[in-house]
Amino acid sequence: MTSNIWGDKWLSASHECQWAGMICETVQTKAKTVVGVSVRWNQLNGPLPWEIALLPHLKQLHLDDNMLSGMLPPKLLSFSLKQLHLSINQLSGPIPARWFENLRDGNAKLTSLQIYENRLTGNIPSEVGLFPMEVVYLHRNQLNGSLPVELFSHTSLRILLLGHNDFTGTFPSEIGLLTSLKGGLYLGHTHISGTLHSEIALLSTLKEIDLSFTNMHGTLPEEVYTGLTDLRAFSGNNCNFSGTISSSLGLLTDLGWLDLSNNNFDGTIPNEIEALTELRRLLVNGNQFTGTVPMHVCHSAAYVDNYGGTSLVVADCLPNQETGVPKIECAADCCTSCCDNTGVCLAN
Numbered sequence: 629m630t631s632n633i634w635g636d637k638w639l640s641a642s643h644e645c646q647w648a649g650m651i652c653e654t655v656q657t658k659a660k661t662v663v664g665v666s667v668r669w670n671q672l673n674g675p676l677p678w679e680i681a682l683l684p685h686l687k688q689l690h691l692d693d694n695m696l697s698g699m700l701p702p703k704l705l706s707f708s709l710k711q712l713h714l715s716i717n718q719l720s721g722p723i724p725a726r727w728f729e730n731l732r733d734g735n736a737k738l739t740s741l742q743i744y745e746n747r748l749t750g751n752i753p754s755e756v757g758l759f760p761m762e763v764v765y766l767h768r769n770q771l772n773g774s775l776p777v778e779l780f781s782h783t784s785l786r787i788l789l790l791g792h793n794d795f796t797g798t799f800p801s802e803i804g805l806l807t808s809l810k811g812g813l814y815l816g817h818t819h820i821s822g823t824l825h826s827e828i829a830l831l832s833t834l835k836e837i838d839l840s841f842t843n844m845h846g847t848l849p850e851e852v853y854t855g856l857t858d859l860r861a862f863s864g865n866n867c868n869f870s871g872t873i874s875s876s877l878g879l880l881t882d883l884g885w886l887d888l889s890n891n892n893f894d895g896t897i898p899n900e901i902e903a904l905t906e907l908r909r910l911l912v913n914g915n916q917f918t919g920t921v922p923m924h925v926c927h928s929a930a931y932v933d934n935y936g937g938t939s940l941v942v943a944d945c946l947p948n949q950e951t952g953v954p955k956i957e958c959a960a961d962c963c964t965s966c967c968d969n970t971g972v973c974l975a976n
Contacts, residue, residue, distance in 0.1 A: 655685050666690040676719070678703040692716055692742070700748075702726040711740040715765065719743065722750030723771075728758050744768050744789065757781045767814060768792040775820075780805050787811030791818060791838060798822035799844060804830040812836035816863060819843055829855025836861040840887065847871030853879055861885035865911065869893060878903035889942065890914035897956075901925060908939040913967040917944065917956050926962035940964050946974060 644662055645652035651664030663685050672694035678701030680689060688711040696714065699721035705712070705728075723743070741756075742765040749770045757778025764779075767789040774797030775790070785806050795818040803813075804827030812835055821843035828834075829851035835858060845868035852862075853876035860882050870892040878900030886904075889911040896919035897912065910925055921943050945958035945966035958966060967973040 651688070653685075661685050664688040664690070668692045668694070670694055672696055674698070676701055676704065676714070680704065681706045681709075684708065687711065687737075689713065700724055700727075700743075705738065708737060710737045711742075712738065713740065713742040714746070715742050716745045718747060720747040720749065723748060723753055723756075723766075725753035725755055728753055728755030739763065739784075741765070752776055752779060754778045760784050762786050762808075765789045766793070770794055772796065774798075775800055777802055782806065784808050789814040791816040793818050795820055799824060801825050801827060803828050806831060809834055810858075812838070814838040815842060816840040817842070821845070823847075824849060824852065826851040828852065832856065833858050835859065838863040839867060840864060841866045843868065845869060848874070850874055850876060853877055856880065857882070859883055860906075863887045864891065865889040867891055871895075873898055875900045877901055880904060882906055885909040887911040888915065893917060896920075897922060897925075911940065911942045912956075913942045913944050913965075913973065914971065915944070920957040921945070921959070921962060923959060923962065926959060942967065942973065944968065946972070 644650055645660050649665055649667035650662055651666060652660040653663045655661050662683050664687055665680065666688065668690055672691060673696065675698035676696050681704050685708055686706060687708055689709065690711065690713040692713050693716040696717040696719055698719065700719060700723065702724040738759045739761060740763040741761060742763065744765045745768040747770060751773035752771060752775065754776040756776065761782040762784050763786060770793065772794040775795060777800065780800055780802035783805060786808055788809065791814040797820065799820055799822040803825060807830055809831045810833045816838040817840065823846035824844060826849040832855055834856055837859065840863040847870060853874050857879055859880050861884060865887040868891065872895035873893065875898040877898055881903055883904050884906045886907065886909065892915065894916040897917060899922055901922055902924035907925060921941065925941055941963045942965045943958050943963050944955040945963050946968035947954050948969045950969065961976065963976055965973045965975050
């Protein structure tokens with residue numbers, strides 16, 4: 629592992645606590661010792677040395693946004709490590725099951741595993757359930773296989789990012805066990821299939837759900853509307869969802885982003901949507917909705933939102949290529965884009 633910009637003291641005769649990126653503490657009333665290595669954005673390249681695990685009191689290893697390559701060393705994890713952050717590198721190969729097997733009988737402390745935007749392949753080891761995980765970021769890799777049931781045994785898990793991988797299998801019914809999940813559940817751009825289980829309502833503090841570009845199907849259970857009252861964003865676009873939208877949608881008063889585009893929904897958009905005063909993104913094009921886009925949506929969408937730009941309302945309000953009649957009506961200057969039955973959309 630080498631770098632061009634480590635600094636003058638790196639690997640010098642000076643105490644390692646003076647090296648760039650080293651975090652040191654006094655441990656057990658002894659001299660200062662290394663408890664953290666944080667060398668981000670530093671052009672590190674080459675393989676990751678397993679010898680880092682020999683640091684007896686290492687709590688955090690942050691080597692994000694470098695050019696590290698090669699496979700993950702099987703001996704990298706230690707009993708003391710709490711945070712392993714290796715995201716945005718060029719690491720490849722599987723997540724070693726030995727990481728977790730080696731610590732099976734110990735008091736493992738790993739709470740944050742972040743290795744997103746690499747080239748990892750293979751399954752998530754079932755042994756991952758042995759750790760008190762709070763944060764798991766594994767998105768934007770090439771991981772595959774079914775999600776291990778053990779992953780959902782982490783009642784302390786606060787955010788789970790697994791999108792943009794090649795996962796298969798069905799949406800886990802064990803999702804209801806993640807009662808501490810608050811930040812988000814991201815499974816978009818995978819091959820996950822099945823229906824959205826009503827148990828998801830047990831995640832009452834969940835803020836964001838992304839199931840976009842998956843093989844999910846079926847209706848949205850009533851419990852999504854009645855149980856996830858803290859929800860701020862729901863992305864279920866480009867799936868195979870169907871059925872109608874419940875009038876209980878009005879209970880999701882914090883919802884700011886709702887993308888249901890390119891599914892098989894039908895019926896009308898319920899007038900109860902007027903209760904969603906925070907709604908700034910509504911995409912319902914590519915469905916079989918009829919009726920009229922409620923005017924309140926248009927009034928809310930007139931404001932600049934917290935997602936970094938002006939708001940969007942997109943619906944199938946262009947004339948159908950076959951009948952000449954739009955599927956859904958949208959008042960003048962309401963929808964920011966209108967689409968037809970072929971998927972062509974034009975900005976208003």
